[in-house]
Amino acid sequence: MRKLAVGLALWLTADASVNVWGATLTVTHPQSIQAAISRAQRGDTVRVLPGTYHETIFIDKDDIRLQGVVDQGKWPILDGEGKLNDGILASGHGVIIEGMWVRRFKGNGIMTQGSNNYQIIHNVVEGPCFYAIFPQFGRNGLVAHNIVSKSEDAAIYVGMSDGIDVLDNEASHSIIGIETENTRDALIQSNYVHDNVMGIAVTKLAGLPVKTAERTIIRNNFIIANNTANFAPAGAITATAPAGVGIMILGADFTTVEGNLIRDNNSLGILLSETTFLITTPDAQMNPLASDASILRNVFLDNGSNPTDSLKDLLAAAGRSKGVDLFTTGKGRNNCIADRSAIQSVGATRFGDCAPGATSTKVSTARPPSPVTAPSYTAEQKGRLTYMAVCTGCHTYDSRLIGPPMVTVKALYNGKPQALANWIAKPTRKRPDLPEMPPQNYLPPEVRLAVANYILNELSH
């Protein structure tokens, strides 16, 4: 029966990302979703029936499908109650996360770290949270048909990834609706991005391990009324995001903007500049300029009617009292505009004219035609990935953030990684001046030990 199910699943599923499917484990409220994930084997589907679940889900196995079932309008809801850090974390390859309503997690709604060949589809993710959907360090990913809102940073944030499609999502009421950061080959298409501080951002940021951001296509999106006042914490990297901007291209290269409706963004339609225009973190390994951009035919309506203060001053320096469709510092190389007479611009005198008939429509997907290699991560890699994904939300090395600094943890557990691994599964309150640490028992024992080993034996700053 299992073989038949596998064969049937392979035949029905034409998606290149799916490798193999096995058994189906059904979770009925109030059962634990994580318990089912823990029992699941590679290729299994975990179906979650409607109900409200209060847990963090961690998927570090390959080819697991987490499938929420919506029955008569009732959803499976993953609710962090404002107490848990993260909703769904995945580091396995070939993971599919779909049909889940994720809300009220302090950190991230759905996050993947180092996962290849993943799909995050048909979910609802509500903040407040850090990132609603956050795949990072992955290749061949699909983020589609999600409704995301109320993130303190980007609602959909693709970080340091390759070959990612971001399609048909609604992203709203966040600092940035959709962002790709230091990512190569991405397609951001047919999304509805509205009521954020900034609509869509394609960025090459300083101080990250990946030093390039190239070949993003922003196409056929509705980028409407992104005028929310910036509510990021002071000093945060997103605190510099100016309100009222439809699309920001910050340092990224070979970006194409085509076929979008960019409307009612009070500051600017498009802002195109070098990284150092907003980000002052030094990084001499990186070329900060935004070059080889193609601003093709888009529809700009009623942008720039009431620019935010910082942009207003810049526009005034350029002799403008209102915002424009395209504002650029003019530092990049080989940028072009198609039909420049149709848009108002500042700083674009060195932009060339795009070749007649230039279009990105030949590119139907940024994902590779077949699944990419899915390497098995070593224990050391899992330790580092999990530390970054889970621990750094509350801890830094030598300062108190929310929890104590890691130097303190290292001193307490020196030479005792298993003791540390055991403790983080069921933490007890050690200091009255610090909040209680949520249990990390959703992490498998071997992952907890890997994190403990990393903290005690490798982490040095």
Next chain:
Amino acid sequence: MRNNNLLYPALLATSAYLICGMAYGQTSRIPDSASDAHYDCPIPDSGEVLRQKALGLATATYDRNKLGCAADLWGVLARQAEASPEVQIQALGVITRYLSEVNTLWDLDLYGIHAPEWSARLQHATPLGKAIEARLEKLAPDLPASLASRALFDLAWTAKQADTAAALKVSGDAVRQLKLATSREKAVQGGNAMLALAKLEYELPEFSGGDPARGVDTITEAFQLAAGNPGVIRYFAYVQTQENHPDVAARALKTLLPLPTTQGDLQQMADELLAGRDLAQRLQDKSLQKLLADKRDTLLAAHHELLTRAHTAANLHGGVDPITGKEY
């Protein structure tokens, strides 16, 4: 992107006009980090003891508390010597150096978790500098060193200021002051004035006064005049890289190698060697990258007090590359 021992990178000033979120006094992820801005700084009664202490602490550019105390002490010295332009200029230089270091620490604090501390430090030191600036404007308004030091101070204290209009004005005024200063004394402030001017010219958008071609000329001239200034060398190499002259950039970076590392602002030297190493990586010159890295490693091994500027992970950013485990 560190500059030199007394001046603040003009590049950061050009970005100041969009740093709209960094208003002082707002909350951050470490809400009590402002208390880390406090440091003990007893002020000696004796004038000479005070002066020697101020001089000594000003060399501790790797330690923000010592440097902050140096700024305080130089503020006292400047009040005590109100009629001396030389003391005012030296004091303003130390305060600018301190502001510059705090700005750098803020830049490296990727998610601003220590923002209250940085804000508090800037708020404390800026008025000291403004008082000195006001005196210099009366005492020696047209002296090249006075013009240069006032411009560099203004660029430093406005770098993290939320008001875009004010930052833009400062940038414009700084360009004028630095042009005037360097027209009268080309190598004023050891080439740092020309360096700051070059950055403003090269980095500012043209609609707000930038002139990239002029910036290339200015930094080229600075490189010829101040060949021992690591900040000048490294920025010249960066500009040549941006202008697609990698061979010229690499040759320039090589001139960092024979510079002495036994005196002067060693923290700045370490920072410029780091940036030089990274620029060599960008140029794909592995041997030069190694030479610069080795020189820096030797310096750091001999001076453990120097800051390595290593990334610390916080809020899902920073730290080592989680896939390779390496620094980047």
